[in-house]
Amino acid sequence: MFRCLYLIPVALIVGCATPHRTELTLAYVIHVPKEWRAGKEGPGPGESSIGFYVGGYDIGWWEAVERYRKDIDVDDPSLLCVGGWPEEQAGGCAGYSDARRRIEQLIRTFGKQKVSEYLQQFKVGDDD
Secondary structure (H helix, E strand, O other): OHHHOOHHHHHHHHHHHOOOOOOOOOOOOOOOOHHHOOOOEOOOOOOEHHHHHHHHHHHHHHHHHHHHHHOOOOOOOOOOOOOOOHHHHHHHHHHHHHHHHHHHHHHHHHOHHHHHHHHHHHOOOOOO
């Protein structure tokens, strides 16, 4: 029994030393805050606050992606203001800040050049 005890520290060291590499992806999961879920009714009959929050989040997320796509060195610490219902506004701000945080994480992991090249695939039409 005591002969196996020396394996525990070795396993911990090897497990901690294994690099955890981030995948180069913009996939995301939306965590809807409590105040916008649990049966809260939206602004119109039969509408859900969750739907408005998620819609705003999506707008904010892709606005941040677009800004970084156009200029990988973008330095705009302000939050994105999304018009609409309070749910949409809250979702837009959250989506924008989450996307900025994710892109900055990707830049630290993969470098500006690789992330910039990756973001170019999200160009829509002739927008430049």
